[in-house]
Every structure is written in structure tokens, then in C-alpha cells.
Amino acid sequence: MDLKLKGKSVLITGSTSGIGYAIAKALLKEGSVVYINGRSEDKVAKAVARLEEEVPNAEVKTFVFDFLKTKEIQIQLKQLPEIDILINNVGVYTSKSFFETSALDWQTQFQVNVMSGVELSKHLMPGMLKRNWGRILFISSECAYLVPPDMISYSATKAALHAAARGLSQLTKSSAVTVNTVVPGSTLTEGAQEFLANKAKTENKLIDEVEQSFFEGERSNSLLQRFARVEEVASTVAYLCSPLSSATNGSVVKVDGGSSGGIL
Numbered sequence: 001m002d003l004k005l006k007g008k009s010v011l012i013t014g015s016t017s018g019i020g021y022a023i024a025k026a027l028l029k030e031g032s033v034v035y036i037n038g039r040s041e042d043k044v045a046k047a048v049a050r051l052e053e054e055v056p057n058a059e060v061k062t063f064v065f066d067f068l069k070t071k072e073i074q075i076q077l078k079q080l081p082e083i084d085i086l087i088n089n090v091g092v093y094t095s096k097s098f099f100e101t102s103a104l105d106w107q108t109q110f111q112v113n114v115m116s117g118v119e120l121s122k123h124l125m126p127g128m129l130k131r132n133w134g135r136i137l138f139i140s141s142e143c144a145y146l147v148p149p150d151m152i153s154y155s156a157t158k159a160a161l162h163a164a165a166r167g168l169s170q171l172t173k174s175s176a177v178t179v180n181t182v183v184p185g186s187t188l189t190e191g192a193q194e195f196l197a198n199k200a201k202t203e204n205k206l207i208d209e210v211e212q213s214f215f216e217g218e219r220s221n222s223l224l225q226r227f228a229r230v231e232e233v234a235s236t237v238a239y240l241c242s243p244l245s246s247a248t249n250g251s252v253v254k255v256d257g258g259s260s261g262g263i264l
């Protein structure tokens, strides 16, 4: 299917690895011009080189910026050209008891997970509205629904994204701009692969056994009962970026393998 994304300019935050990288690859294959973001020149350059190798004729650009550098953000935003599609993907988490989670842990996660998308949307959305076309996507998490006891602060940042996205969608009335939220579940990123491998080593088990016990124990509601591949998340995101998804606005689209349950 032609997603009609050829030539669209896309910024994906946190796209040197994981889900962000897979989204970049999917959109480059559709002929979009993609800005890759990460904190260091080196990692961004490596991701760009990999993408150029994996996708023939890919037009990949860079936006090196650490969203924790709050004082520099306004200067950095001015360097950005017009962007048609903004994917607020960057996300960090702590896995700690609520009582051990410091104010700095909360602030860091809110800054990276929420404020990056707020600042970028504030800067880029007026242009989208003026040109009467655009897409803004917020990448949430199943944790917004599950709120694991060791990830209360992370889950709160993800829940905040749902309100921000819904609020921004209300500013798009009668335009061809849409703002939606995508909810991945447990996804087999490089980080998840490392987690599984380390646990398998410590517990002297096979990786498949560790995965199975994770889904039987911590994600028993999952209908998928396995980690999603990054490409499975990226294909949904690519569709929501497309002009073909024009009637989906202010929505929450789950790619969580059914883990969050319920009917909403």
C-alpha cells in the first residue's frame, strides 16, 4: 500500500535505536525525509549510516539534542526547518520503589518524556495548522494503563501524554492536522533483548523461557504473550502518519498485544 508519505519531512525524537529507529526505517522506505534525534553526534551518525545502508536512496537528516538541556531548547528549535510529521517518541524510565524514586527522577522523566513533546509541538504545530496539513504522534506505553508498582513515575509521564495529545487534537478542528497517541506494549528493542539475555544468564534459563515467564507473571493479560517486534509498532505509526489516516484524530491507538485490557 502506498502511504503517500513521499517527500514529507519527519522528526522522530529518540530515534537512534529501538522503536524510534524502526519508525524512521519504515518512513524512509515510504520516501519521507527523516530527522534522526539522539543525544550525541556519534550515535546519531551511526544510526544515519545504518539507515542509509538499509534503505536505498534514503534521505536522512540529523537533530542532535539532549532534551534534558532545557536552557538550550529554544535555540535548538530555531535550527529546525518546517516539519510535516512530528513523532514524540523519546522516553526514559526508572524502575524503583515509589519511596526510593527521587524528585530528580520524576523531573528527569517529565522533562524527557513530556516536555520534549510539549516544546516541539508548541514550535511546530502552528506551521502545520498554517499549511493545513500535519501529524503529531505521542508514543505512550501500556504502563499508562498498567501502572506497574516499580514504574509509577514513568507511568504518570505516559498518562500525561494522553491528556496533552487529546488537548492538542482539539486545536486542529476543521483542519487536516491530526494528533494521536500510540500505546506500545512490551517491545523487543535492543534494551529488551539485553534485559532478557541478562535475566537468562542470571537464572540459568533459555531466553525463550524468560520471555514466557515474564508474560505468564508480569503481563498475564497480554493476548500476544510475547514481545512485539519494533516493526509491528512502526507499521501502525507509519499508517497514522499517512494522509490515509485522516479521520483518526484525538485517538489512542494501542499496539500493546492486548495487555492493557478493557474496551477503551
Ligand SMILES: NC(=O)c1ccc[n+]([C@@H]2O[C@H](COP(=O)([O-])OP(=O)(O)OC[C@H]3O[C@@H](n4cnc5c(N)ncnc54)[C@H](OP(=O)(O)O)[C@@H]3O)[C@@H](O)[C@H]2O)c1
Pocket (backbone or CB within 6 Å): 013, 014, 015, 016, 017, 018, 019, 020, 037, 038, 039, 040, 043, 044, 065, 066, 067, 068, 089, 090, 091, 092, 112, 139, 140, 141, 142, 183, 184, 185, 186, 187, 188, 189, 190, 191, 192
Ligand atoms: N521498549 C518497550 O518495550 C516500550 C514499551 C512501551 C512504550 N515504549 C516507549 O516507546 C518509546 C521508545 O522506547 P524504546 O524502548 O524504543 O527506546 P530506546 O531503545 O531506549 O531508545 C531510546 C532513544 O532515546 C534517545 N534518548 C534517550 N534520552 C534522550 C534525551 N535526553 N534526549 C534525546 N534523546 C534521548 C536515545 O538516543 P541516544 O542514546 O543516542 O542519545 C535513543 O535514541 C519510549 O517513549 C518508550 O517509553 C517502549
